[in-house]
Amino acid sequence: MIHVDTIKNGLVIDHIRAGSGPRIFSWLGLDKADFSVAMIMNVPSKTHGKKDIIKIDSIISIDYSVLGFIDPNITINVVVEERITRKINLTLPDRVENIIACKNPRCITSTEKYITHVFTLVDKKRAEYCCEYCDELYRAGIGEVF
Numbered sequence: 001m002i003h004v005d006t007i008k009n010g011l012v013i014d015h016i017r018a019g020s021g022p023r024i025f026s027w028l029g030l031d032k033a034d035f036s037v038a039m040i041m042n043v044p045s046k047t048h049g050k051k052d053i054i055k056i057d058s059i060i061s062i063d064y065s066v067l068g069f070i071d072p073n074i075t076i077n078v079v080v081e082e083r084i085t086r087k088i089n090l091t092l093p094d095r096v097e098n099i100i101a102c103k104n105p106r107c108i109t110s111t112e113k114y115i116t117h118v119f120t121l122v123d124k125k126r127a128e129y130c131c132e133y134c135d136e137l138y139r140a141g142i143g144e145v146f
């Protein structure tokens with residue numbers, strides 16, 4: 001059981017897939033944070049085997065659709081005055097822009113650098129996305145974000 005008593009006002013990012021914590025930590029820019037942050041790795045979890053947790057002692061703004069794309073199983077607890085006031089369950093976004101790049105070398109986004117990389121969700125169960133320009137498939141949650 002993780003206690004949030006070390007956080008006064010902030011966020012606890014919970015149920016991160018074990019091993020993904022460091023990537024999310026750096027994606028959020030927490031390595032440069034001037035407030036308290038903590039990452040706890042390989043915490044035993046009843047539902048997911050093992051998980052990583054990130055505690056942030058500041059209410060930072062997070063693009064939840066990108067975070068949901070990285071790992072839709074994440075839960076975010078919003079802590080205000082040392083109490084959890086809100087739980088946010090992330091989901092896979094229907095559409096992502098400039099989060100991943102299309103791998104198809106013949107795709108227009110590979111040759112024309114100014115074009116927005118757009119992927120839309122085509123199979124929620126398989127977390128599969130499809131490039132808007134060439135139909136190249138991409139599976140979310142494998143961590144290759146910009």
Ligand SMILES: [Zn+2]
Nearest residue numbers: 102107131134
């Ligand atoms: Zn493409």
